Amino acid sequence: MIELEITGKCQLQCAHCLSDSAPSVPHGVMKLADWYGVIDQAAELGIGKVQLIGGEPTTFPGWADLVDHALSRGRAVEVFTNLFHVSAKGWAVFERPGVSLATSYYSPNPGEHDRVTLVSGSHERTRANIAEAVRRGIPIRAGVVGVHDGQLEQLAVEELRALGVQHVTLDYARGVGRAAKSTPTVGELCGNCGRGRLAVMPDGSVSPCVLGRWMKPGHAKQPGGIRAVLDSPEWAAVVASIPERRPATLGGCPPNDSNDCSPANSPACNPAYGFAPASLGGCPPNDSNDCSPANTPACNPAYGVAPVAVALGGCPPNDSQTCNPANPAPCNPVFGVSEL
Numbered sequence: 001m002i003e004l005e006i007t008g009k010c011q012l013q014c015a016h017c018l019s020d021s022a023p024s025v026p027h028g029v030m031k032l033a034d035w036y037g038v039i040d041q042a043a044e045l046g047i048g049k050v051q052l053i054g055g056e057p058t059t060f061p062g063w064a065d066l067v068d069h070a071l072s073r074g075r076a077v078e079v080f081t082n083l084f085h086v087s088a089k090g091w092a093v094f095e096r097p098g099v100s101l102a103t104s105y106y107s108p109n110p111g112e113h114d115r116v117t118l119v120s121g122s123h124e125r126t127r128a129n130i131a132e133a134v135r136r137g138i139p140i141r142a143g144v145v146g147v148h149d150g151q152l153e154q155l156a157v158e159e160l161r162a163l164g165v166q167h168v169t170l171d172y173a174r175g176v177g178r179a180a181k182s183t184p185t186v187g188e189l190c191g192n193c194g195r196g197r198l199a200v201m202p203d204g205s206v207s208p209c210v211l212g213r214w215m216k217p218g219h220a221k222q223p224g225g226i227r228a229v230l231d232s233p234e235w236a237a238v239v240a241s242i243p244e245r246r247p248a249t250l251g252g253c254p255p256n257d258s259n260d261c262s263p264a265n266s267p268a269c270n271p272a273y274g275f276a277p278a279s280l281g282g283c284p285p286n287d288s289n290d291c292s293p294a295n296t297p298a299c300n301p302a303y304g305v306a307p308v309a310v311a312l313g314g315c316p317p318n319d320s321q322t323c324n325p326a327n328p329a330p331c332n333p334v335f336g337v338s339e340l
Contacts, residue, residue: 001047001048001049001050001051001078001196001197002038002042002047002049002050002051002197002198002199002200002226003051003053003197003198003199003200003209003210004035004038004039004050004051004052004053004066004199004200005019005028005053005054005055005199005200005201005202005210005213006027006028006030006035006052006053006054006055006057006060006063006066006202007021007025007026007027007028007054007055007056007057007059007060007202008020008021008022008025008026008027008028008054008055008202009021009022009023009025009026009027009054009055009056009059009060010022010023010025010054010055010056010059010082011023011056011059011082011084011085011119012056012082012084012117012118012119012122013117013118013119014104014116014117014118014147014178015116015118015147015173015178016116016145016147016173016174016177016178017177017178018174018176018177018210018211018213019054019055019177019178019210019213020177020178021054021055021056025055027055027059027060027061027202028201028202028203028204029202029203029204030200030202030203030204030220032061032062032065032066034204034220034221035062035066036066036069037220037221037225038200038220038225038226039066039069039070039073039075040073041220041225041226041227042073042075042226043070043073043074043075044227045226045227045230047075048075048076049075049076049077049078050066050070050075050076050077050078051077051078051079051080051102052066052067052077052078052079052080053080053210054080055202056081056082056084057079057080057081058079058081058085058086058090063079064089064090064093067079067093067096067099071096071098071099075098076098076099076100077098077099077100078099078100078101078102079093079094079099079100079101079102080101080102080103081101081102081103082103082104082117082122082126083101083103083125083126083129083130083133084119084122084125084126084129085125086129086132091132091136094133094136094138095136095137095138099138099139100138100139100140100141101133101138101139101140101141102140102141102142102143103126103130103140103141103142103143104142104143104144104145105126105127105130105142105143105144105156105159105160106123106144106145106147106151106153106156107123107151107152107153107155107156108152108155108156108159109123109152110123110124111123112148112151112152113126115148116145116147116148116151127163130142130160130163130165131163131164134163134164134165140165140167141165141166141167141168141169142160142165142167142168142169143168143169143170143171144156144157144160144168144169144170144171145171145172145173146170146171146172146173147172147173153170154170157170174188174211175188176188176211176213176214177213183214184214186212186241186242186243188211189208189209189211189212189242190211191242191243191244192209193207193208193209193211193212193239193242194208194209194212194235194238194239194242195239195242195244197209198226198229198230199212199213200220200226201213201216204219204220204221205218205219205220206218206219206220206226206229206235208238208239208242212238212242215238215241217229217232217234217235217237217238218232218234218235
């Protein structure tokens with residue numbers, strides 16, 4: 001996946017934002033034609049998915065044209081939007097085949113949500129548009145980010161699932177952008193930046209991911225473009241400096257079958273989260289929202305942890321995410337659970 005941070009402008013001013021986005025921030029030096037070129041390069045490199053992120057990407061003039069261009073090159077597109085405002089044209093773009101949405105959510109309590117975004121009324125508008133996206137059948141995932149003590153983020157996860165959002169992750173504010181209390185370090189990353197993903201910033205600089213924005217080993221408009229950056233020793237050095245995620249058996253975060261790292265995560269390998277229900281042959285181990293270094297505990301049996309039988313309260317990886325022994329039997333393979 002390639003993450004295109006097409007603007008720093010945003011209607012919100014979230015306290016933990018990975019950038020310094022705000023209503024007064026400009027879009028950046030990259031013009032529409034420049035972004036077309038980046039998408040073309042990504043297609044030539046065989047990168048299968050283009051993510052538009054910001055700031056709020058839908059504030060960028062021509063964002064819908066970028067969606068169309070990526071789709072015309074056979075790329076899937078994800079728009080990472082705050083869903084604060086969606087126009088009729090926006091809904092029409094979101095409903096196009098090959099387009100999916102991602103968003104952030106903070107609390108079922110309007111005051112707590114708005115405390116994070118610093119914009120009154122943002123909770124009501126975002127929640128309503130999440131529900132509308134589900135109603136329209138638009139693929140959508142949501143990340144809940146813990147920012148303040150006592151934020152009710154776990155209840156936010158449950159609310160999103162009740163609204164019909166199938167892929168929900170829980171993470172905590174990372175020390176990047178406005179949340180940084182000091183110079184960012186690779187310890188803020190999940191271990192997948194630069195491995196199966198890269199990002200292009202509003203100024204055209206190339207980074208291993210939007211979270212690793214302070215590492216800039218090249219520029220999209222340099223001779224040779226993105227391919228030259230990826231082939232450079234500078235890129236190799238940056239990727240080598242990022243510790244890889246460890247498997248669960250060695251103390252890494254479970255489950256370890258995807259490249260997820262909020263807020264801009266890449267697709268999971270099969271069995272994938274929310275791609276197919278068990279009845280259709282899918283088997284997403286969906287009992288954990290883990291993403292190192294800020295991971296949430298998986299229900300039992302956790303990956304790399306001794307299994308607990310279902311009859312004794314264990315929780316095989318189930319598609320319902322309810323962690324309830326009364327769930328229907330999971331599809332095969334059953335991870336570490338013996339049938340009774």
